[in-house]
Amino acid sequence: MKTKEVTIVSGKGGTGKTSITAALAALSPLGIVLCDADVDAPDLEILLHPEPEGDFPFMGMQTAGVDTDRCTGCGKCEDVCRFGAIKVTGGKARVDKTFCEGCSACALVCPVKCIAMEDTRQGTWFRGMTEHGPMVHARLNPGGENSGMLVQLVRKVAKEVAESSGAKMILTDGPPGIACPAISAITGADAALIVTEPTMSGRHDMLRIADLCRRFGTSAAVVLNKADLSSEGSRKIEEACRENGLPLLASIPFILDVVHAVSQARIPSKELATHLEPIWRYLQGM
Amino acid sequence: MSDRSLTVAIASGKGGTGKSCVAASLMVSIPGLLAADADVEEPNLSILLGAEPYASSLVETPWPVIDSGKCDRCGECVRACRFGALYMFGKAFPSPNDLCHGCGVCSMVCPRDAISETGRPVGEIRLCRAGEMTLFEGRLKVGMPNPIPVINATLDAALAEGRDLVIDCPPGTSCPMVAAVREADMVVLVTEPTPFGIADLDLALQVITDLKKPSVVVVNRADLGGSNIDALAEKYGTRVAARLPFSRGVAESYARGKPPASVDDQWKEAMIAIWETAKKTAGR
Numbered sequence: 001m002k003t004k005e006v007t008i009v010s011g012k013g014g015t016g017k018t019s020i021t022a023a024l025a026a027l028s029p030l031g032i033v034l035c036d037a038d039v040d041a042p043d044l045e046i047l048l049h050p051e052p053e054g055d056f057p058f059m060g061m062q063t064a065g066v067d068t069d070r071c072t073g074c075g076k077c078e079d080v081c082r083f084g085a086i087k088v089t090g091g092k093a094r095v096d097k098t099f100c101e102g103c104s105a106c107a108l109v110c111p112v113k114c115i116a117m118e119d120t121r122q123g124t125w126f127r128g129m130t131e132h133g134p135m136v137h138a139r140l141n142p143g144g145e146n147s148g149m150l151v152q153l154v155r156k157v158a159k160e161v162a163e164s165s166g167a168k169m170i171l172t173d174g175p176p177g178i179a180c181p182a183i184s185a186i187t188g189a190d191a192a193l194i195v196t197e198p199t200m201s202g203r204h205d206m207l208r209i210a211d212l213c214r215r216f217g218t219s220a221a222v223v224l225n226k227a228d229l230s231s232e233g234s235r236k237i238e239e240a241c242r243e244n245g246l247p248l249l250a251s252i253p254f255i256l257d258v259v260h261a262v263s264q265a266r267i268p269s270k271e272l273a274t275h276l277e278p279i280w281r282y283l284q285g286m
Numbered sequence: 287m288s289d290r291s292l293t294v295a296i297a298s299g300k301g302g303t304g305k306s307c308v309a310a311s312l313m314v315s316i317p318g319l320l321a322a323d324a325d326v327e328e329p330n331l332s333i334l335l336g337a338e339p340y341a342s343s344l345v346e347t348p349w350p351v352i353d354s355g356k357c358d359r360c361g362e363c364v365r366a367c368r369f370g371a372l373y374m375f376g377k378a379f380p381s382p383n384d385l386c387h388g389c390g391v392c393s394m395v396c397p398r399d400a401i402s403e404t405g406r407p408v409g410e411i412r413l414c415r416a417g418e419m420t421l422f423e424g425r426l427k428v429g430m431p432n433p434i435p436v437i438n439a440t441l442d443a444a445l446a447e448g449r450d451l452v453i454d455c456p457p458g459t460s461c462p463m464v465a466a467v468r469e470a471d472m473v474v475l476v477t478e479p480t481p482f483g484i485a486d487l488d489l490a491l492q493v494i495t496d497l498k499k500p501s502v503v504v505v506n507r508a509d510l511g512g513s514n515i516d517a518l519a520e521k522y523g524t525r526v527a528a529r530l531p532f533s534r535g536v537a538e539s540y541a542r543g544k545p546p547a548s549v550d551d552q553w554k555e556a557m558i559a560i561w562e563t564a565k566k567t568a569g570r
């Protein structure tokens with residue numbers, strides 16, 4: 001059987017995505033590999049305590065670097081940069097690496113050719129071993145760029161690890177939102193699990209990420225968390241799932257012991273066991 | 287004292303800590319504020335404020351158009367594009383794909399002046415109203431990879447009003463968050479006292495400190511978790527301005543789309559105190 005990859009997403013944060021990913025790992029009936037693709041807030045390691053097996057630099061796109069000795073302060077680079085990433089201050093051009101997209105327009109126009117495109121470290125990725133299987137995770141530098149590329153990288157490594165270790169499934173903890181990192185996390189995955197909550201924002205965000213999955217050809221299913229916090233909200237999620245052809249795999253109540261487990265950096269697997277059974281049945285039937 | 291308008295950004299190292307609840311609660315606790323939803327991937331503030339859109343404008347980024355009458359298929363543009371966004375298949379003329387950042391490099395390098403630009407819609411700004419409150423809501427179009435142009439356009443439109451402004455920022459600590467806090471006089475970082483909350487707040491405080499922005503921390507669901515936020519805040523020279531306990535009442539009102547401060551006095555008092563701190567921080 002080919003290795004399958006499931007990405008756990010939520011659209012909005014705070015729905016319990018990471019706790020559910022960790023508990024799915026702990027309750028897995030198959031050999032798995034864990035992949036934390038939420039590179040901006042990589043929290044899976046807090047619950048899984050991986051034994052480090054190596055860390056590696058992540059080089060994103062090249063960014064512009066100015067040789068200030070030769071810069072004449074003419075401002076041509078500032079005029080041409082469409083991302084507001086290069087500005088002349090005190091007679092010299094300076095690059096704000098957070099916003100430099102690495103397009104090289106500035107380097108092309110600089111009359112004295114004092115701008116070079118240079119490799120820029122944007123983060124770190126890690127390999128580790130947990131009680132429940134190998135783990136690949138990463139951290140984007142605060143204020144960093146190119147999170148989509150880093151997401152692709154950890155997924156690729158997780159796949160290689162799965163193939164060499166014979167694991168049947170990769171569980172990927174996805175990033176929030178619907179932009180580049182989320183697109184990079186769902187594209188090509190065998191399924192997306194959308195973890196949502198019974199609020200109006202939960203429903204709104206679930207529909208946006210489901211739309212994204214549809215556009216990128218990834219089949220999606222829903223897990224409703226903290227379902228008993230609003231019966232009306234839960235009914236609306238059920239309705240939205242029906243209308244949009246999204247299977248609703250599980251409705252999990254708000255369990256205070258889950259919060260307590262997470263507070264002690266422990267996987268809430270005991271607390272969630274019965275609720276996650278139907279999810280594993282679904283994943284195994286894929 | 288100056289009468290310059292005040293801008294306060296509400297941010298969070300991770301989503302779901304109650305960032306939008308704080309933003310909406312400030313709106314209903316302090317009369318006369320303007321709001322901007324810069325969480326353009328998942329804009330939720332209009333839901334919490336019960337605000338209805340009454341006008342909208344498109345946000346567009348430049349999109350190259352190749353004039354087949356002028357192009358001689360030399361391939362210069364394809365080689366110069368650093369995003370792999372231009373392809374030339376077989377005998378076809380080059381054409382851009384979704385990876386295009388609208389940087390303009392291809393039209394700069396084309397020796398035959400064959401590339402012009404048009405606009406591509408990547409999102410919209412919706413003007414929303416609830417009673418006396420006005421909200422500028424940025425919405426990224428589903429499928430578009432880059433939220434930054436929508437964030438910038440939304441903030442520019444809201445800042446142009448010259449009024450006291452509350453910004454609901456995107457979660458995380460990468461470029462979208464940095465873009466959203468750029469004009470803020472003070473940043474309110476919302477967190478929860480769990481190991482997740484601590485780890486993500488640490489990253490967020492690194493970014494805010496690098497940007498030299500004054501900040502305060504709000505601990506939401508303060509009674510669930512037990513991690514010590516004060517020590518972390520102190521390490522970065524900031525402080526916890528409010529601790530808000532978990533309450534089923536607040537959770538249920540949030541589920542129905544009502545901001546906590548409209549049902550809970552403790553929230554309302556905390557919001558008033560935060561606004562006073564922001565005023566002092568900005569020297570007003």
Ligand code: SF4
Pocket residue numbers: 066070071072073074075076077078088092093109110111112113114115
């Ligand atoms: S274009 Fe070159 S010389 Fe002119 S300000 Fe920019 S870096 Fe300096």
Ligand code: SF4
Pocket residue numbers: 063064080081082083084085086095099100101102103104105106107
């Ligand atoms: S490489 Fe592009 S984005 Fe970066 S500073 Fe130069 S023009 Fe701006």
Ligand code: SF4
Pocket residue numbers: 352356357358359360361362363364380395396397398399400401
């Ligand atoms: S650089 Fe200009 S002429 Fe050359 S392939 Fe591109 S569009 Fe055509």
Ligand code: SF4
Pocket residue numbers: 103350366367368369370371372382385386387388389390391392393
């Ligand atoms: S505008 Fe920039 S990103 Fe888009 S196709 Fe041209 S060179 Fe590539």
